[in-house]
Amino acid sequence: MNTQSNTIRDSAMPAAPAAPAVISPWQSFYWSVRRELWENRSVYLAPLGVAAVFLVGFAISSFRLPAKMRGLTGLDPMHYHDAIAQPYDIAAGLMMLIGIVVSIFYCADTLYGERRDRSILFWKSLPVSDLTVVLSKASIPFVILPLLVSAIALAMQFIMLLMSSIALLGSGVSISGLWNQLPLFQMALLMLYHVATAHALWPAPIYSWLILVSGWARRAVILWAVLPIVAIAGLEAIAFRTWHFAALVGRRFIGDAHSVAVSPGEMFPTNPMVHPTPFHFLLTPGLWGGLLLAVIFLGLAVRLRRYRAPI
Amino acid sequence: MACIEARGLKKAFGTTIALEGVDLRVEEGRILGLIGPNGAGKTTALNAILGLIPYEGQLKVLGRDPWQERDRLMRDVSFIADVAVLPRWMRVSQALDYVAGVHPRFDRAKAEGFLARTTIKHSSKIAELSKGMVTQLHLALVMAIDARLLVLDEPTLGLDILFRKQFYDSLLNDYYDRSRTIVVTTHQIDELQDVLTDLMFIDRGRIVFTCSMEDFESRYAEVTVNPDRLAAAHALKPIHERQMLGRSVLIFDRTSRQDLAAFGEVRTPTIADLFVAVVGGTTQAKGAA
Numbered sequence: 001m002n003t004q005s006n007t008i009r010d011s012a013m014p015a016a017p018a019a020p021a022v023i024s025p026w027q028s029f030y031w032s033v034r035r036e037l038w039e040n041r042s043v044y045l046a047p048l049g050v051a052a053v054f055l056v057g058f059a060i061s062s063f064r065l066p067a068k069m070r071g072l073t074g075l076d077p078m079h080y081h082d083a084i085a086q087p088y089d090i091a092a093g094l095m096m097l098i099g100i101v102v103s104i105f106y107c108a109d110t111l112y113g114e115r116r117d118r119s120i121l122f123w124k125s126l127p128v129s130d131l132t133v134v135l136s137k138a139s140i141p142f143v144i145l146p147l148l149v150s151a152i153a154l155a156m157q158f159i160m161l162l163m164s165s166i167a168l169l170g171s172g173v174s175i176s177g178l179w180n181q182l183p184l185f186q187m188a189l190l191m192l193y194h195v196a197t198a199h200a201l202w203p204a205p206i207y208s209w210l211i212l213v214s215g216w217a218r219r220a221v222i223l224w225a226v227l228p229i230v231a232i233a234g235l236e237a238i239a240f241r242t243w244h245f246a247a248l249v250g251r252r253f254i255g256d257a258h259s260v261a262v263s264p265g266e267m268f269p270t271n272p273m274v275h276p277t278p279f280h281f282l283l284t285p286g287l288w289g290g291l292l293l294a295v296i297f298l299g300l301a302v303r304l305r306r307y308r309a310p311i
Numbered sequence: 312m313a314c315i316e317a318r319g320l321k322k323a324f325g326t327t328i329a330l331e332g333v334d335l336r337v338e339e340g341r342i343l344g345l346i347g348p349n350g351a352g353k354t355t356a357l358n359a360i361l362g363l364i365p366y367e368g369q370l371k372v373l374g375r376d377p378w379q380e381r382d383r384l385m386r387d388v389s390f391i392a393d394v395a396v397l398p399r400w401m402r403v404s405q406a407l408d409y410v411a412g413v414h415p416r417f418d419r420a421k422a423e424g425f426l427a428r429t430t431i432k433h434s435s436k437i438a439e440l441s442k443g444m445v446t447q448l449h450l451a452l453v454m455a456i457d458a459r460l461l462v463l464d465e466p467t468l469g470l471d472i473l474f475r476k477q478f479y480d481s482l483l484n485d486y487y488d489r490s491r492t493i494v495v496t497t498h499q500i501d502e503l504q505d506v507l508t509d510l511m512f513i514d515r516g517r518i519v520f521t522c523s524m525e526d527f528e529s530r531y532a533e534v535t536v537n538p539d540r541l542a543a544a545h546a547l548k549p550i551h552e553r554q555m556l557g558r559s560v561l562i563f564d565r566t567s568r569q570d571l572a573a574f575g576e577v578r579t580p581t582i583a584d585l586f587v588a589v590v591g592g593t594t595q596a597k598g599a600a
Contacts, residue, residue, distance in 0.1 A: 021415045021416075022415060023412075023413060023414070023415045027412065027413070028412075028413050030412070031408075031409055031412030031413050032413070034408075034409075034412075035405075035409050038400070038401065038402075038405050039398065039400050039401070114398075117398060117399060118392075118394055118395075118396045119396055119397070119398035119399075120396075121363075121392040121394075121396040122392075122396040122397055122398065124361075124362075124363060124381065124385075125361075125385060125389060125390050125391075125392075125396075126385055126410065126413050126414055127382050127383065127384075127385040127386040127413065127414060127415070128382060128385075128413050129382040130382070132382075306378075306381070307364075307365070309358075309363065309364070310394075310396075
């Protein structure tokens with residue numbers, strides 16, 4: 001226990017004049033995103049868990065598949081396709097839904113949680129800008145989850161197809177009908193397109209709003225996020241007896257399938273008959289209005305985080 | 312160049328004034344103890360220095376404005392706040408990965424070396440570590456950063472005496488090299504007496520006392536005086552007097568130790584006793600020492 005001042009000097013080691021490595025903004029961003037995934041394991045565990053449960057159910061149902069396939073012979077092509085594709089659409093739809101649910105919970109907690117557990121003081125002790133932090137958080141609903149749920153949906157559909165094929169081969173029913181009706185790669189691309197447009201770009205103001213409120217509210221983030229929307233909708237309903245604002249928010253929330261693709265009838269977004277209309281989508285004024293709003297919300301969140309202390 | 316330079320630093324939270332025009336200057340290579348009662352403005356001053364809160368007045372840390380350039384400044388500044396702030400969900404290995412990923416001056420091998428001396432496992436979650444271990448981990452991370460300024464706000468709060476000793480020992484032996492600057496606040500002042508190079512008392516948002524430890528040792532003297540010599544001792548104008556076991560303990564400022572030796576054994580007062588002498592008369596926060 002030598003704490004005498006002369007001992008300090010004797011035992012002090014000169015600092016190694018190591019040339020400091022350069023950390024690029026991309027590297028900071030990359031590690032910030034990884035950090036988000038470490039903290040929020042539900043981002044990937046929730047879709048994986050739901051996928052696993054669904055696959056178990058599908059495996060059990062595939063015992064009935066040979067009988068079902070025999071019953072389908074003679075149906076017109078349209079109904080034949082729908083009957084075969086239905087469980088695959090449900091799988092994709094489930095992943096889209098879980099993506100929305102996880103995004104909402106993630107965004108509502110992200111800038112709130114770090115203040116509640118005081119870890120914001122640790123994050124702020126490192127040379128990472130508030131902009132990098134907020135962008136890394138926004139990347140979860142805008143980039144990570146769309147890619148993740150699309151990939152998981154594709155993996156699910158592939159496993160389902162294998163299970164079905166095994167069940168059919170065991171009972172001597174031809175599998176060619178199944179494989180012909182399910183162009184998995186094309187369906188995966190459609191899914192990715194749909195999720196990126198209808199579930200990421202289109203609802204961008206919703207998720208950005210949640211991130212902003214999570215950085216502002218001292219408690220009850222969801223309540224504070226919903227309150228102004230309900231207030232505006234209520235005001236409109238009383239003053240004009242219309243529900244435009246509520247409908248607008250609702251359409252943002254669940255994704256507007258009609259603005260991103262053209263489909264005959266009520267087709268599922270990953271149906272091969274669906275025609276994506278990216279140019280039409282990109283020319284929708286609502287898209288750009290929404291993105292502008294999202295940029296404003298995220299910009300405010302960046303500024304707000306500078307002022308934020310633990311709660 | 313001064314490491315920290317503040318002029319007229321002010322901060323108010325609503326109607327509560329936390330800092331009332333603080334002027335301070337900390338040269339590079341010093342170990343400064345910032346001592347003050349609860350609510351004196353220590354943490355506010357440190358938060359301003361770290362760019363965590365906006366403020367009025369002038370403040371430069373390593374030549375930068377902390378509020379405007381926090382992320383840039385944090386390449387050269389490390390801090391441990393007064394509460395355990397390492398995220399509880401994180402694993403030790405993830406903490407190492409993350410800091411190595413974002414900090415250009417972090418030496419991972421060094422941090423691993425410090426951790427090897429403890430019983431902390433890489434696979435442990437921070438939530439599973441004891442308070443002492445969390446502090447050890449945070450110190451290992453911070454000491455592996457080649458920073459120019461280290462700010463410690465009550466770093467040993469809630470730790471037992473062994474951990475506290477160990478904390479300051481590793482800081483001095485493995486980190487401090489006289490080119491680095493350390494600013495520390497603590498309520499366990501006396502444990503720092505041999506560690507500090509400079510001392511600053513803060514009270515009610517103002518710096519009320521500042522001196523180097525060399526001056527401290529030459530200027531201040533403490534003598535325990537028997538009642539019969541008390542009148543003679545008073546003639547030398549002590550700055551403070553307290554009673555202990557029926558005898559008076561007097562503290563003198565700039566009084567020749569030879570003169571004082573006539574009254575009894577002359578010692579250097581503890582920082583705590585000097586704090587009470589300097590600040591205690593004007594504040595009710597004597598317990599702070």
